[in-house]
Amino acid sequence: MIEFQKVTKIFGSFRVLDELDLHIPKGKITLILGKSGEGKSVTIKHIMGLLHPTMGRVLVDGEDITDFSDEQFQEHRKKFGMLFQNAALFDGLSVGENVMFPLREHTKMGLKDMRARAEKVLEEVGLPGIQRKYPDALSTGEKKRVGLARAIVNHPKIVLYDEPTTGMDPLVSEMIDNLIMEVSKRNLDLTSVVISHDLKAALDIADNVVMLYKGRVQLAGSPEAFRSSKDPVIRQFFAGKVDGPMEFF
Amino acid sequence: MAVTRSIQNLMIQSITGLGHVVTDLIEGLGEFLIFVGKVLRLIVRRPFRVRLLFQQMQFIGYESTFIILLCGFFIGAAVSLQVGTIFTIFGAQSMLGAANAKALARELSPLMAGFLIAGRAGAAITAEISTMKVNEQIDAMEAMAVDPISYLVVPRFLAALIMLPLLVALFNLTGQAASLMIALNIFDIDQGIFFDKMARIVSWKDVWSGLQKAIVFGGIIALLACRYGLTASGGAKGVGRATTNSVVMMLLALLSVDFIITYLQIVWK
Numbered sequence: 407m408i409e410f411q412k413v414t415k416i417f418g419s420f421r422v423l424d425e426l427d428l429h430i431p432k433g434k435i436t437l438i439l440g441k442s443g444e445g446k447s448v449t450i451k452h453i454m455g456l457l458h459p460t461m462g463r464v465l466v467d468g469e470d471i472t473d474f475s476d477e478q479f480q481e482h483r484k485k486f487g488m489l490f491q492n493a494a495l496f497d498g499l500s501v502g503e504n505v506m507f508p509l510r511e512h513t514k515m516g517l518k519d520m521r522a523r524a525e526k527v528l529e530e531v532g533l534p535g536i537q538r539k540y541p542d543a544l545s546t547g548e549k550k551r552v553g554l555a556r557a558i559v560n561h562p563k564i565v566l567y568d569e570p571t572t573g574m575d576p577l578v579s580e581m582i583d584n585l586i587m588e589v590s591k592r593n594l595d596l597t598s599v600v601i602s603h604d605l606k607a608a609l610d611i612a613d614n615v616v617m618l619y620k621g622r623v624q625l626a627g628s629p630e631a632f633r634s635s636k637d638p639v640i641r642q643f644f645a646g647k648v649d650g651p652m653e654f655f
Numbered sequence: 656m657a658v659t660r661s662i663q664n665l666m667i668q669s670i671t672g673l674g675h676v677v678t679d680l681i682e683g684l685g686e687f688l689i690f691v692g693k694v695l696r697l698i699v700r701r702p703f704r705v706r707l708l709f710q711q712m713q714f715i716g717y718e719s720t721f722i723i724l725l726c727g728f729f730i731g732a733a734v735s736l737q738v739g740t741i742f743t744i745f746g747a748q749s750m751l752g753a754a755n756a757k758a759l760a761r762e763l764s765p766l767m768a769g770f771l772i773a774g775r776a777g778a779a780i781t782a783e784i785s786t787m788k789v790n791e792q793i794d795a796m797e798a799m800a801v802d803p804i805s806y807l808v809v810p811r812f813l814a815a816l817i818m819l820p821l822l823v824a825l826f827n828l829t830g831q832a833a834s835l836m837i838a839l840n841i842f843d844i845d846q847g848i849f850f851d852k853m854a855r856i857v858s859w860k861d862v863w864s865g866l867q868k869a870i871v872f873g874g875i876i877a878l879l880a881c882r883y884g885l886t887a888s889g890g891a892k893g894v895g896r897a898t899t900n901s902v903v904m905m906l907l908a909l910l911s912v913d914f915i916i917t918y919l920q921i922v923w924k
Contacts (some may be wrong), residue, residue, distance in 0.1 A: 418847050454798055478803075484802035494795035496787070511702075556799075566798075 413462035424621030437612035487557030502537030547578035665908035716818030731830025735837040753856035765868035781901040785816025819873030
């Protein structure tokens, strides 16, 4: 379980999170929504300790991580897998080396076992036999899938997905959404946090939806609660209209 | 009255501006020292990334060999021509080899090799790390519980410390070989006299003083190149800015540190 207690994050004079109270249940897929600049990526970076709150507390699995030291954060981050918006694969490493990276760093597995594990995970994301390729030889969709393989290769407890389907064609988007669901189903204890703009598909895979607006939670609940909400901000966001109560900066 | 107020405002703005510059400098220096402290701490801490160290030694050292040889040869030849021409006026051309060797060992080799490595390897290091930074690869590394300083900076720092003295030694050697060619073919100096004078005047202490500089320069190049890379921001433009700033700062740092080391070597002789 992940909990934000009155978390405020200020960059310069810009208040991105404003006393945010957030609850992300264990073993579920939680979708975080909000327009650009609402602090969705900032929120997941707080969960991993890549950013620290200006005020407030962040708890992960009941443990207050707010004041962790660098060493404690290093240990804390071993629980996570993260798929970045642009996959963030290491250009200088082959696909196989990218996927093996967490194994090489945090396990004592031999090279043969690491290669076998990497190949298995690459097969799961529909990309067998590409270990020797380099990221620049991959399409955007393939990069995302390799990024997903790298995120789940070391059996994390929590997987964070930062806009996993942005810029994908509908088929690859559906494939990635299905993979997120499969990964979650395979491990019932796995907590998944997804940031997405692909509303329809994201609502199909989510167990829990949180919408951020003005640095706070505008709505938290099931996808059905989101779909049937009468809140004008939610309606406007769902309809994708510029006219409405939602402020644009 | 209005003019007095304008002058007062201008003075206040100037003092405030100067204050900002000074505090930014102190802040930047403080952050850099913290960074250096972290690098030094992580050198002796596991995991030791031997594979990455060898990769960087190959990149910084082995792959720079050709330009070091080429530059060493031409610098040695040019300096010998200049020195030989001047020494001929005083009838002291037999001192050519010794003068060239001393200049190369103490000053020219470490400084020129430092410049070359800053321009070739230092710039490449900053460009690579800053590209990783703006493409979220550094964030990804941190997200996978891998310290970027341990993974990226420590191997480059150690590789530069090891390889710079070796490259400087190579620079000395080719520079002196070029000097010998000039002495024999242009100034008609006897080979025996060339080496005899060199052996009398140039000591191992001279060579060692150049190698000391090389070790320090290696550290400076790696630390500045990595630091500018890790603090880059703002897409492709940010990468370009970080690389330019890094190279300028490396060259300035090498020149100023060279002066300080030379001064200390002379004072503590």
